[in-house]
Amino acid sequence: MSDTPTAFVILAAGKGSRMVSDLPKVLHPVGAMPLLAHALRTARSLDPSRLVVVAGHGAAAVEAAAAKWAPDAICVRQDEQLGTAHAVDQARDAMAGFGGDVAVLYGDTPFIRPETLGQMAAARQTGADVVVLGFETPDPGRYGRLIVENGRLERIVEFKDATETERAVTLCNSGVVMAPAPLLFDLIAEVGNDNAAGEYYLTDIVGLANHRGLTCQAVACDPVETLGINTRAELAAAEAVFQARRRTDMLDAGVTLVAPDTVFFAADTEIGRDTVIEPNVVFGPGVRLAPGVTVRAFSHLEGAQVASGAVIGPYARLRPGADLAADTRVGNFVEVKNARLDQGVKVNHLSYVGDASIGQGSNIGAGTITCNYDGYLKHHTTIGADAFIGSNTMLVAPVTIGDGATTGSGSVITRDVPDGALAVARGRQENKPGLATRLRERLRLKKADLAARKAE
Ligand code: UD1
Ligand code: MG
Secondary structure (H helix, E strand, O other): OOOOOEEEEEEEOOOOHHHOOOOOHHHOEEOOEEHHHHHHHHHHOOOOOOEEEEEEOEHHHHHHHHHHHOOOOEEEEOOOOOOHHHHHHOOOOOOOOOOOEEEEEEOOOOOOOHHHHHHHHHHHHOOOOEEEEEEEOOOOOOOOEEEEEOOEEEEEEOHHHOOHHHHOOOEEEEEEEEEEHHHHHHHHHHOOOOOOOOOOOOOHHHHHHHHOOOOEEEEEOOHHHHOOOOOHHHHHHHHHHHHHHHHHHHHHOOOEEOOHHHOEOOOOOEEOOOOEEOOOOEEOOOOEEOOOOEEOOOOEEOOOEEOOOOEEOOOEEEOOOEEEOOOOEEEEOEEEEEEEEOOOOEEEEOOEEEEEEEOOOOEEOOOOEEEOEOOOOEOOEEEOOOOEEOOOOEEEOOEEEOOOOEEOOOOEEOOOEOOOOEEOOOOOOOOOOOHHHHHHHHHHHHHHHHHHHHHO
């Protein structure tokens, strides 16, 4: 950005009543990541000197999320929501002694790009004391209006307080503000609440700064960046914007998406080039795919990492801790959780592999289940290299299958199987010659007899 050190204040105290939710608004997700985390990520990408989150409604949950996504963030509380200036004022002590610039972001506005903040910093460098981020829109609704005269931002008028002429202005306030910390808090101290909402408006600092003979400037960005979320419909719209961006990024990075509109990414999804994603695939958080992976249709991946040459799906589910080495196969209706599959392992059909490690080249037959849970505790299954697990084997963990061992189909394996051993654990087959024919004849006669009686 610029040489001036920058700190951030992220406003996240509002209730978000229009979400009609028990969850604080800023914790609703876009791209499987809370709105607040998006704002924190933008701020952190600029290497901030200080990062302050103002929490209020649902403060404990908001603070926990802040600690998770930005461990270096300082959380302060705004117990009563008296307006955006009052909210920023809660960061005054946390910013004590800081002489650099402060940028104010909203926790419910996830798409501001770091480059845009860079443009605001550039405006500060070229002499503006207070810089406000605005956007042009044909449909300005209830946004605050930026009143610019002769290239100078004179004041910001809130919709509620605006005249007809002011409401006709189409340059709107995004809410993002940048100013030197001492000046910002000085101006905020002067803000009153004599307005239509009875709130302390942060936007008033512009008029106050001009009154002091200082310079204010508006920087405009793409309206998509300033998309703020107030309702579920806006949350869905934001998700759509996010997904559209991610699909474009993935395509540009050399990932094949056969039907881009049907693939859903998380904010942290990482995919290598020449990976192919078939239609209707959903990525939850924490997925890393190496180059050259194939994910076939209707698969769901979360918290998984997959090495090159692996083929996942169709209809596969990778859950957290799935760690698939090169050239593995995880086929239809297979679920893998907290399990390491070494190179070339195949689990092709209808299986559950949880809390397990499987050695190189082993083949897991259809319908195999690692019985990992006894109702109280989880247990581990270890399968060596080049093992062959027969179809419909139940591996009752904790249990170890040796290298090169085989289990017979339908076995319930409760004891360890040594290297190279064949384990069969099921009823022994017995053939009774002619019995089926005799039995069928008896049943046929019985049925005929019943039909005859009914007819009488
Ligand atoms: C604000 C701006 C408006 C701008 C719009 C952009 C003011 C006075 N108005 O209006 O010019 O066009 O954003 O979306 O700044 N918050 C707190 N504590 C409070 C009040 C708000 O933390 O006491 C937080 C909210 O959680 C939210 C953000 O600040 O994240 C904005 O507050 P909101 O009430 O949505 O302001 P708007 O009326 O939308
Ligand atoms: Mg708002």
